[in-house]
Amino acid sequence: MQIKSAIFIKGITSDDANLHNGKPQVAIIGRSNAGKSTLINTLCENGNLAKSSKSPGRTREINLFLINDTHYFVDLPGYGYAKTSIDMAHKINDLINWYLFNSEQSYKAVVLIDSFVGPTEDDLKIIGDLEKTDKEVIIVLNKIDKVKKSHQFGRIKELTEQFPVHKVIACSSKEKTGISELRDEILG
Numbered sequence: 136m137q138i139k140s141a142i143f144i145k146g147i148t149s150d151d152a153n154l155h156n157g158k159p160q161v162a163i164i165g166r167s168n169a170g171k172s173t174l175i176n177t178l179c180e181n182g183n184l185a186k187s188s189k190s191p192g193r194t195r196e197i198n199l200f201l202i203n204d205t206h207y208f209v210d211l212p213g214y215g216y217a218k219t220s221i222d223m224a225h226k227i228n229d230l231i232n233w234y235l236f237n238s239e240q241s242y243k244a245v246v247l248i249d250s251f252v253g254p255t256e257d258d259l260k261i262i263g264d265l266e267k268t269d270k271e272v273i274i275v276l277n278k279i280d281k282v283k284k285s286h287q288f289g290r291i292k293e294l295t296e297q298f299p300v301h302k303v304i305a306c307s308s309k310e311k312t313g314i315s316e317l318r319d320e321i322l323g
Contacts, residue, residue: 136322139203141179146196148230153199153207154240160207161321162235164265165247166257167213170277170308174247175200175208177308178318185210195227197234206322209234209242215257236264243271243321250290250305251281254297262298272301273320280307 144153154160163171172185185198198210211234212227234240244265248254254262265272274294282290287305295303302320306313 136203136319138179138318138322140201141181141184141203141208142201143184144199144201144207146198148196149233150238151199154238158201158205158207160209160240160242161202162209162211162240162242162244163247164211164231164235164244164261165213165275165277166215166249166255169213169247169249171210171213171247173308174275174277174306175210177311177314178208195223197230202322211235214261215255235261236268243273245273245275245317245321247275247277248294249281250276250279250287253290254294262301266300272298273317274298274301274303275313275317276303276305278307278309279305279312280310 163175165171172187175185176182176187179200179202184200195212197212200208200210202208211231214228214231246258246262246265248258262272276291276294279287291303291305304313304317304320306317308314
């Protein structure tokens with residue numbers, strides 16, 4: 136599916152009317168610096184839509200993007216390490232958990248795993264918690280270009296075997312690998 140329009144709506148830190156207007160939501164989830172904002176920009180073919188940073192923990196709100204006037208991309212703050220105070224880290228964690236597990240939102244969950252690092256303990260926990268909610272989970276093996284070409288197939292196979300009930304898509308924003316497949320999967 137082609138993305139014809141993508142608009143930043145707002146950043147939220149609590150319940151919001153936009154979350155209840157019936158538009159399907161695609162939650163983009165991952166650890167800090169997993170490439171969530173960059174992936175949104177690549178999916179939408181707009182390098183300036185979602186603000187990205189090399190510093191972990193830049194996203195501190197839930198950012199809503201209206202896609203084709205039909206869907207929301209919900210850019211969640213990253214979990215795990217962030218360059219922020221302990222108090223802010225707790226607030227960010229509470230915000231993530233509220234949206235994913237307490238807000239009663241209906242969404243597809245797109246969980247980004249850094250291809251080079253592999254699934255972290257935090258990644259495994261969030262995927263396990265999502266599985267308990269019966270949400271549709273798509274695993275994105277992100278930044279696949281950082282893995283040697285000769286090891287990419289093995290990394291994809293490893294994750295597919297580790298998460299057999301979920302769709303696993305290898306992506307690279309830099310090389311545009313897997314972007315069309317992911318776009319069709321989350322918007323189809």
